């Protein structure tokens with residue numbers, strides 16, 4: 001049935017599939033929706049009863065009252081129905097359908113986020129704009145589908161029946177005009193859909209840049225680029241507004257054409273009615289009543305046309321929402337993936353190769369054996385593949401060739417979520433949320449007690465500064481931790497990693513805390529020599545290959561690339577050489 005309807009609406013197989021997936025979101029709420037639809041129909045019943053009363057009144061009293069009172073009642077019903085719709089829309093449907101899309105526990109929501117320290121493929125601001133718009137359009141589409149089509153059809157039928165009961169000849173004339181506004185609306189919907197798409201793309205671009213500028217405001221200010229960015233933003237917004245303005249003009253023309261048809265229908269029916277009155281075949285009262293109910297025909301026709309247009313726009317939202325959900329879904333757990341428990345910490349890279357695209361390999365034949373509790377430092381020039389190795393270890397990507405094993409099990413046979421629960425990550429640019437220090441430390445373990453949080457903070461040398469802050473662990477750090485220093489942010493992220501008590505540790509920091517790495521298999525990408533010297537093994541990566549691998553003393557004795565790095569900068573940063 002869906003296919004047949006879709007065929008009439010000019011939708012292809014992909015759109016049908018999307019519609020099916022969209023309907024799956026409202027399926028769990030079908031009972032609530034049915035109840036609300038019944039309530040809405042109930043609210044409108046007085047209007048329908050009034051229609052019949054109006055017919056009698058017109059015939060018996062031959063007065064002009066019903067038209068205006070019909071409009072009054074209809075307005076009252078609309079108001080009541082509007083409030084029911086609104087309450088439901090706000091309280092239920094947005095929360096349900098939108099919430100389902102956003103809920104982390106939902107199938108689609110479980111998709112992994114992109115690797116945190118790899119450049120994301122899409123800018124967050126643009127993505128959020130598209131997603132937000134997509135979900136709104138999605139909910140509006142589902143809303144229209146559920147609540148406007150059926151009532152629209154019912155009131156269309158009622159209006160036609162009432163009009164034919166008033167005068168079948170006048171009705172035939174009006175019915176001739178009735179499809180015209182709908183045809184105009186359908187013809188216009190193609191341009192409206194294209195416009196919606198263009199507008200969405202534009203806003204995506206605007207907010208992607210806006211997001212970048214806001215998060216990099218220090219760089220913008222230090223290069224005195226505020227004015228240039230402001231101009232750029234205003235230019236982009238003006239471009240988007242240009243599309244909106246053009247759209248308003250087009251929509252106004254379309255509305256005017258539809259109104260013209262309604263006016264023509266009215267004029268034609270008045271002319272024809274005057275002719276019939278002169279011949280004594282109808283009355284003035286019938287004509288007045290008829291004109292009132294004529295609106296009851298064109299109203300539903302217009303609203304059904306509106307539904308069609310909304311659905312076409314919603315199909316763009318479906319495109320956006322599903323493309324985002326599907327894009328995030330690329331690394332699924334294998335059907336029989338095992339949970340990761342009691343990790344000892346043995347890590348093996350076996351002939352691992354990887355490339356972000358087919359054209360270029362970033363890692364080539366990496367072999368590595370790490371015993372539980374060992375500390376591995378990875379050094380090498382910028383772009384040599386250090387971060388990529390770490391991303392593969394967290395299974396943000398799968399190797400193109402070879403395999404990575406933890407305690408003898410291939411990562412592809414493990415549940416991703418439980419794998420990441422065993423891995424603690426401390427980044428150079430630590431991410432803290434606009435929340436209390438306590439909540440930030442407990443991020444990976446929301447069930448942690450205050451005592452545990454404090455113990456972790458003490459171990460990370462954070463307790464001292466936290467206790468001097470107003471409110472201590474209840475101090476809110478501001479957006480991206482703007483109310484505390486970079487070093488303090490890093491201490492919080494170290495405390496967070498300690499509280500999680502992971503079996504594997506990944507550190508991308510200047511200094512690795514001995515307390516943190518002790519007894520854990522640790523991977524360090526550090527730019528400071530002092531951090532690297534104590535490692536059990538130092539991997540030297542160059543052009544995606546391990547060219548040297550040993551401890552500091554042995555590598556120095558070999559007098560190879562690592563030794564040249566150290567000599568080049570015995571006191572400074574390794575990567576500067």
Ligand SMILES: Nc1ncnc2c1ncn2[C@@H]1O[C@H](COP(=O)(O)OP(=O)(O)OP(=O)(O)O)[C@@H](O)[C@H]1O
Nearest residue numbers: 118119356362380381382383384385386387388389
């Ligand atoms: N998401 C990505 N998509 C495409 N290419 C990428 C992506 N991330 C990294 N690369 C490329 O892969 C190569 C290795 O990058 P990687 O980040 O692993 O290097 P790195 O050794 O950690 O560098 P650095 O020390 O500068 O952080 C680089 O040439 C980089 O341009």
